[in-house]
Amino acid sequence: MGAAHLGGVIQQDVALSTGCVDGCFSDCPTCRRLRKAAVAVALRRGMAAVTSEAIAERAEVPLERALEHYPAAEDCLAAAYDEGALVVRRICARMLPGSGPWQERIRAAADAVIEEFKTRPELARFCMVEAWRSDLPMLCATRLAARERLVAILAEESGVGDEGLPDLRFEILVGAAHHMVSEEIQADGGARAARERFDQVIDLFEPVPA
Numbered sequence: 001m002g003a004a005h006l007g008g009v010i011q012q013d014v015a016l017s018t019g020c021v022d023g024c025f026s027d028c029p030t031c032r033r034l035r036k037a038a039v040a041v042a043l044r045r046g047m048a049a050v051t052s053e054a055i056a057e058r059a060e061v062p063l064e065r066a067l068e069h070y071p072a073a074e075d076c077l078a079a080a081y082d083e084g085a086l087v088v089r090r091i092c093a094r095m096l097p098g099s100g101p102w103q104e105r106i107r108a109a110a111d112a113v114i115e116e117f118k119t120r121p122e123l124a125r126f127c128m129v130e131a132w133r134s135d136l137p138m139l140c141a142t143r144l145a146a147r148e149r150l151v152a153i154l155a156e157e158s159g160v161g162d163e164g165l166p167d168l169r170f171e172i173l174v175g176a177a178h179h180m181v182s183e184e185i186q187a188d189g190g191a192r193a194a195r196e197r198f199d200q201v202i203d204l205f206e207p208v209p210a
Helices: 003-017 029-045 052-059 063-069 073-095 102-118 121-133 137-158 166-186 191-205
Strands: none
Touching (some): 052 063, 073 121, 121 166, 137 166
16 A cells, blocks of 8 residues: 555545535535534434434424435435544544654544544544444445545554554454444543543554564
8 A cells, every 4th residue: 555545545535525415516514514413313313313304404404405415314424424434534644644653643643533523522422323323324335435444544654563464454453443432432431531442452453562
């Protein structure tokens, strides 16, 4: 994997952040309002209650207009998940390159992610807990694509370990980190607890050389 590959990943992220499913080709205020409303409905009433009508009502947007941005509720839920995943990828792509031990760089990236999501706790809970309980096809596909992109960024910038299995190593790391942080969120643990669990994952998979 090289810089060109990582550049391609980030270009995909740019493309994802600049368009709705239909009609609107900018991440406009209405898009953001609808995604926030979808997350709120999912957290308060459950994923099964997330309909286009419920999203539009919560967002205080006429249904016809909401459907111009997201023709189906699942489209909006998938876009909301990708909004959170994109925050993580952009922070990692910005903070992981450079010199110094990889462990220090990824811990700094983790701190930045936690600080960002402190201001968006509902999005964090949706992305880390509720979205992973869903079997909606588009949401499942979005989760998988987001995970693959994050693994690619981590593997690109690690510069450590067995060159034969980089993607597998980081696939396992991402999965373990998600599991631990998700547990803390469900237990209403704070940012410090989530950070401590993340440190355990890093030390498990990438121990600091003696």
